[in-house]
Amino acid sequence: MSAAGPAAGPAPRISVVVCVHTQDRWDDILAAVASVGDQSHPAHELLLIVDHHPALLARLREHFRGAHAGASASRAPTTPLRIMANSGPRGLSAGRNTGIAAAEGEIIAFLDDDAVAERDWLRHFAAAYADPAVMAVGGRTEPVWASGRRPLWFPEEFDWVVGCTYRGLPPGRVRVRNVLGGNASFRRAAFERVGGFAVGIGRGAGRRPLGGEETELCIRISRSLPDAVLLIDDRSVIHHRVPAGRERFGYFRSRAYAEGLSKAVVTRSVGARDGLSAERRYTTRVLPVGVLRGVRDALLRRPGGAGRAGAIVAGVAAAAAGYAWGTALSRGKPLRGTGVGEPADDGAPVAVPAREGAAA
Numbered sequence: 128m129s130a131a132g133p134a135a136g137p138a139p140r141i142s143v144v145v146c147v148h149t150q151d152r153w154d155d156i157l158a159a160v161a162s163v164g165d166q167s168h169p170a171h172e173l174l175l176i177v178d179h180h181p182a183l184l185a186r187l188r189e190h191f192r193g194a195h196a197g198a199s200a201s202r203a204p205t206t207p208l209r210i211m212a213n214s215g216p217r218g219l220s221a222g223r224n225t226g227i228a229a230a231e232g233e234i235i236a237f238l239d240d241d242a243v244a245e246r247d248w249l250r251h252f253a254a255a256y257a258d259p260a261v262m263a264v265g266g267r268t269e270p271v272w273a274s275g276r277r278p279l280w281f282p283e284e285f286d287w288v289v290g291c292t293y294r295g296l297p298p299g300r301v302r303v304r305n306v307l308g309g310n311a312s313f314r315r316a317a318f319e320r321v322g323g324f325a326v327g328i329g330r331g332a333g334r335r336p337l338g339g340e341e342t343e344l345c346i347r348i349s350r351s352l353p354d355a356v357l358l359i360d361d362r363s364v365i366h367h368r369v370p371a372g373r374e375r376f377g378y379f380r381s382r383a384y385a386e387g388l389s390k391a392v393v394t395r396s397v398g399a400r401d402g403l404s405a406e407r408r409y410t411t412r413v414l415p416v417g418v419l420r421g422v423r424d425a426l427l428r429r430p431g432g433a434g435r436a437g438a439i440v441a442g443v444a445a446a447a448a449g450y451a452w453g454t455a456l457s458r459g460k461p462l463r464g465t466g467v468g469e470p471a472d473d474g475a476p477v478a479v480p481a482r483e484g485a486a487a
Contacts, residue, residue: 139256140171141234141249141312143206144226146219148178148240150186155241155368157190162243162365164206168250171232172207176222184212219308220324220340227318236312239290242268242367244310251363252312255300262317262348262355265306266363267292273371280434281374284417285442288382289369292361295413300360304405305345310365313348317355321347339389346393376438383442387449395457414439 143163147156156175163173177184187210211229215221227235234256238244248266255264268291270277277283283294290309306312324340348355372378390406417439424432 138168139234139253140232141168141236141253142226142230142232143170143173143236143238143249144176144223144230145173145238145240146176146178146213146222146226147183147187148180148219148222150180150183152241153186156187158243159238159240160208162245162248163238165246166206166244166249167246168253170206170236170249172209172230174226174229175208175210176213176226177210178213178219178222179217181212184210216326218326220326223308224323224326227315227323230315233315234312235315235318237308237310238365239309239367242309242365245364245366248363248365251360255358255360256314258356260354260356261314261358262352263306263311263313263345263357264363265303265311265359266365267359267361268307268310268365268367271366271368272374273369274374278374279431280376280438281379282417282421282435282439282442284413284439285379285383287386288379288442289367289373291367291369294417295409296359296361298361300358300362303357303359304349305342306357306359308341309367310363311341317348317352321351339386339393343393376441379438380441380445383445384449387446387451388453389449390446391450391453391457394454410443414443 145156145159145163160173160175163170175187177187191208191210209229211225213222214225214228223237226237234252236249236252251266252264255261270286270289270291272278286293287307290307292307296303321344323344325343345357349357373382418436421432421434421436421439425436426432
C-alpha cells in the first residue's frame, strides 16, 4: 500500500457475525448486539449464529421478535438482525461458516459474544478495505477483568490466553501473518477463493479450549493469493470480558497447553515454516524480554514481578508440551476439513458457497 493509500471508493457493506452458545452470557450477548447497532459506520446487518442450543435460539427470537438490534434511534440507525442456528457441526468454526454463507456484505466481521465494540470499530475496518489488495483486517482487543484489574502475576505477553491483544504485537496499522478471530474481518472474496474456517479446530470442536482456526485460514489466503494484504489496525477496538475462572493460573496453563495442541494441528495443515513463523519471533524476542522485565521488577520489589516471569516460563513449557504431544498424536494422520469443498470428519463441508456472479 502506498503512504497516501488508494483513492476512496463506495463504503463497503459490512456484515457482522456473532456466534453464541450459552444462555450464561445473555447480558453479554445483548451488550455485543447493542455495540454493533451503535457503530459510526453502520453495519449492513448483524447475524447471530446459535450453536446447537434450541432454548437459546428460541429465547433470542422471542426477545428480539424480528425487530432491529442496536442502540436507541436517537443515537444511531438500527441494524437489521437475523438469528439462525449453526447449520454445521458443533463449534465456533462451523458457526462462523454458517454466518459467512448467509451474509450479504462484501466484508464479513466477527465479534465475540462476550465483547463490546467501540463506536469506530467498523469505520476503521472499512477504511482499510479501500485498498483492493486487503483481504483481512483485525483490531485490538482489550481485557475487562472480572476482578476489576489484571492479576499481578498475569503477563501481558500472554493476553492471548484470554482472547486479547498481547504485548509484542506492533502498534498502528501493520501487516501481519494472521488476524485474531474474536476481533477480525475478511473480504468475502477471500472465502469464495479458499473456503471457510476448518471445522476440526477452534473453540467447541473438542473438550479442550483449542484455537488456531484463524491462523490456518489466513495462511491459506496468503498462499492462494500471494499479493493479499492482511492487517491489524489497533484503532478498531473491542473490550472482551474475562470471567473469574480465566484469571486463575490453572486456566492459564491449560490454555497454553491447548494452544500447543492447536499449533500442531495447524502446522500439519500448512507446514512448520508458515505455521510457526510468527511464533518463532514471539518466543525468541518478545518472551525473553518479558522474563527479564519480570526479574527486574522482582529485584526492585515491585508487586508481581517474579510471578510474571515464572508464568511466562510455565506458559512456554505448557505450550511446548502441547505441541509435542499434538505432533506425536497427529503423525501420519491426514488433516481433514481445511480445503475448499473438502469434508470434515463428520461430513460437514468447509467450503463457503460463492454468491452468484462471484469468481470462485
